[in-house]
Amino acid sequence: MIEYYIWVIxxxxxxxxxxxxxxxxxxxxxxxxxxxxxxxSLIVPALNEENVIKNTIDSLxxxxxxxxxxxxxxVDDGSTDKTKEIVSAYKDKRVRLILxxxxxxxxxxxxxxxxxxxxxEIVGCVDADCYAxxxxxxxxxxxxxxxxxxxxxxxxxxxxxxxxxxxMQRIEYILTSFIRRLMSYVGTLQVTPGALSLYKKKVIKKIxxxxxxxxxxxxxxxxxxxxxxxxxxxxxxxxxxxYVPENFNDLWTQRVRWxxxxxxxxxxxxxxxxxxxxxxxxxxxxxxxFFSLFVVFISLVLLGYHLFKWLYNLITRILILEWxxxxxxxxxxxxxxxxxxxxxxxxxxxxxxxxxxxxxxKAHQYTKEKIKFPIAIFIYLFIYPFLRTxxxxxxxxxxxxxxxxxx
Amino acid sequence: xxxxxxxIFLFVLGITIMIFVFGFVLGYYMxxxxxxxxxxxxxxxELDTESLFVExxxxxxxxxxxxEVASSRLKDxxxxxxxxxxxxxxxxxxxxxxxxxxxLLRRRYFLLELRTYTLIKNLKxxxxxxDFDTILFFYDPEQADSSKQGYALDKVVLNNNKLYxxxxxxxxxxxxxxxxxxxxxxxxxxxxxxxxEFKNEGFVSSGEINELLQK
Numbered sequence: 001m002i003e004y005y006i007w008v009i010x011x012x013x014x015x016x017x018x019x020x021x022x023x024x025x026x027x028x029x030x031x032x033x034x035x036x037x038x039x040x041s042l043i044v045p046a047l048n049e050e051n052v053i054k055n056t057i058d059s060l061x062x063x064x065x066x067x068x069x070x071x072x073x074x075v076d077d078g079s080t081d082k083t084k085e086i087v088s089a090y091k092d093k094r095v096r097l098i099l100x101x102x103x104x105x106x107x108x109x110x111x112x113x114x115x116x117x118x119x120x121e122i123v124g125c126v127d128a129d130c131y132a133x134x135x136x137x138x139x140x141x142x143x144x145x146x147x148x149x150x151x152x153x154x155x156x157x158x159x160x161x162x163x164x165x166x167x168m169q170r171i172e173y174i175l176t177s178f179i180r181r182l183m184s185y186v187g188t189l190q191v192t193p194g195a196l197s198l199y200k201k202k203v204i205k206k207i208x209x210x211x212x213x214x215x216x217x218x219x220x221x222x223x224x225x226x227x228x229x230x231x232x233x234x235x236x237x238x239x240x241x242x243y244v245p246e247n248f249n250d251l252w253t254q255r256v257r258w259x260x261x262x263x264x265x266x267x268x269x270x271x272x273x274x275x276x277x278x279x280x281x282x283x284x285x286x287x288x289x290f291f292s293l294f295v296v297f298i299s300l301v302l303l304g305y306h307l308f309k310w311l312y313n314l315i316t317r318i319l320i321l322e323w324x325x326x327x328x329x330x331x332x333x334x335x336x337x338x339x340x341x342x343x344x345x346x347x348x349x350x351x352x353x354x355x356x357x358x359x360x361x362k363a364h365q366y367t368k369e370k371i372k373f374p375i376a377i378f379i380y381l382f383i384y385p386f387l388r389t390x391x392x393x394x395x396x397x398x399x400x401x402x403x404x405x406x407x
Numbered sequence: 408x409x410x411x412x413x414x415i416f417l418f419v420l421g422i423t424i425m426i427f428v429f430g431f432v433l434g435y436y437m438x439x440x441x442x443x444x445x446x447x448x449x450x451x452x453e454l455d456t457e458s459l460f461v462e463x464x465x466x467x468x469x470x471x472x473x474x475e476v477a478s479s480r481l482k483d484x485x486x487x488x489x490x491x492x493x494x495x496x497x498x499x500x501x502x503x504x505x506x507x508x509x510x511l512l513r514r515r516y517f518l519l520e521l522r523t524y525t526l527i528k529n530l531k532x533x534x535x536x537x538d539f540d541t542i543l544f545f546y547d548p549e550q551a552d553s554s555k556q557g558y559a560l561d562k563v564v565l566n567n568n569k570l571y572x573x574x575x576x577x578x579x580x581x582x583x584x585x586x587x588x589x590x591x592x593x594x595x596x597x598x599x600x601x602x603x604e605f606k607n608e609g610f611v612s613s614g615e616i617n618e619l620l621q622k
Contacts, residue, residue, distance in 0.1 A: 015423045022419055320558040324565050339444060342501045343437050347430040
């Protein structure tokens with residue numbers, strides 16, 4: 001039974017991997033022309049960000065874009081530290097501070113407040129702990145020449161790589177940025193990360209602003225854009241740099257929130273599933289999303305069952321043999337080792353793994369990142385999937401029992 | 408954006424199918440390799456048993472005393488048989504193709520076991536040798552109790568050099584196995600027959616088997 005399941009999973013995984021590799025080879029990225037400079041309002045939602053807000057504002061002020069065409073709106077969501085004072089101290093007229101009276105109710109509310117006060121025809125959402133490349137606006141804004149484009153995003157790179165968890169996330173972000181680039185090329189990109197995403201303000205107004213009751217407003221707004229036939233594209237020539245959770249607890253909380261958001265929003269937009277009206281997003285990306293969830297849970301059940309069976313057999317054997325079990329063990333010869341290979345399981349797993357490794361290598365090449373932190377890589381490849389599965393289960397249980405949503 | 412999406416998806420599907428076909432071809436050759444390997448060691452054991460059988464027959468007719476020599480060869484035969492049994496089960500669990508070949512190998516293996524089993528009985532009767540014991544073990548490969556019984560027998564064999572165990576799949580459709588089952592009136596799995604006489608159906612612990620063997 002398990003081998004049939006592995007073959008099906010491996011077939012789809014290998015199919016998807018080869019698809020992305022093919023896209024990589026045919027990808028032909030054209031830089032859009034920037035013949036006019038629309039006004040851009042960059043909105044920074046902030047809640048107790050006294051340690052990072054100054055650097056973020058400074059990085060935004062130094063962006064290579066006409067000075068009279070940019071404003072930075074910091075929306076304070078009820079900080080109790082010195083965030084407001086730091087922002088107020090700026091004499092530059094481009095920096096504005098807005099206080100959000102709905103204190104601490106979530107980022108979406110702060111973003112909406114910022115958009116309502118924005119002068120720009122383009123609005124950008126920037127997390128308070130993120131830094132944009134100098135040419136970000138110059139390279140991103142041109143994409144809005146197309147009426148189809150509703151949002152433009154950038155690859156996101158990890159700034160902090162001190163702890164083990166940060167290093168693992170670095171690998172994850174490299175892979176994610178690479179896949180998003182390919183998704184952008186085929187038109188199936190369906191997320192607008194909070195790190196830095198630009199939107200057409202009139203489009204955001206038209207589709208009804210950010211959903212303030214959503215756990216992952218950046219994912220929901222992207223799905224809503226697609227639902228309204230707008231595209232999300234990625235500008236790969238620049239990067240946005242962000243800080244990621246540094247310890248297990250913070251990472252767990254963040255991921256459970258993301259995964260809950262993923263489940264909720266895929267339910268909300270389930271009509272896109274296998275729907276030709278939404279192009280490849282409907283016929284390719286949403287089935288892959290569903291498939292990923294399916295794999296997580298079926299794998300958990302099957303793995304649990306087989307692990308239990310194996311442990312039960314082992315314990316029974318140990319109890320009956322009373323530790324003489326080791327006397328039964330004989331070192332196999334090379335021939336025996338080769339003949340003992342279970343191709344039914346090993347072949348699909350190894351092939352899928354090799355394709356994964358190739359994508360991993362290419363992702364580093366494309367993002368101009370070095371392959372480093374070998375222990376983190378090992379853990380990411382072989383142990384982290386189990387952690388992710390546990391996070392998915394936590395997210396599903398939280399949604400099933402409708403637990404309180406935490407931002 | 409991607410143009411001519413259909414051709415990309417078909418191309419990718421073609422490559423994926425080719426990879427899996429390669430996997431099946433590899434699996435096919437691996438199965439053949441395994442079947443040939445088992446076939447080879449089974450043939451060797453068949454020859455060994457045949458040799459012992461002829462020797463036994465010869466000694467019987469010509470009144471020779473070969474009891475000591477024949478008895479000393481039994482341990483080696485028994486170990487080889489156990490090895491073939493384990494390897495066959497192991498390979499069969501990993502097979503992708505060649506079901507018929509494996510069925511044939513199992514049939515030959517069970518027949519070889521029963522042939523050796525009868526040969527030992529003959530040797531015991533002819534030589535009056537009570538030094539070694541035999542257990543005929545009927546199991547069901549899908550049954551947890553049969554696995555437990557197998558472990559218990561492993562435990563007994565580990566501490567008893569003069570014990571020969573012959574494991575027979577009770578569910579395997581073979582005329583001779585059915586005859587032996589009928590002879591001992593085996594109705595459930597696991598079941599063991601000690602020294603050709605004492606039958607026990609259901610799980611028996613290693614301690615209980617040792618006690619029964621000492622009687």
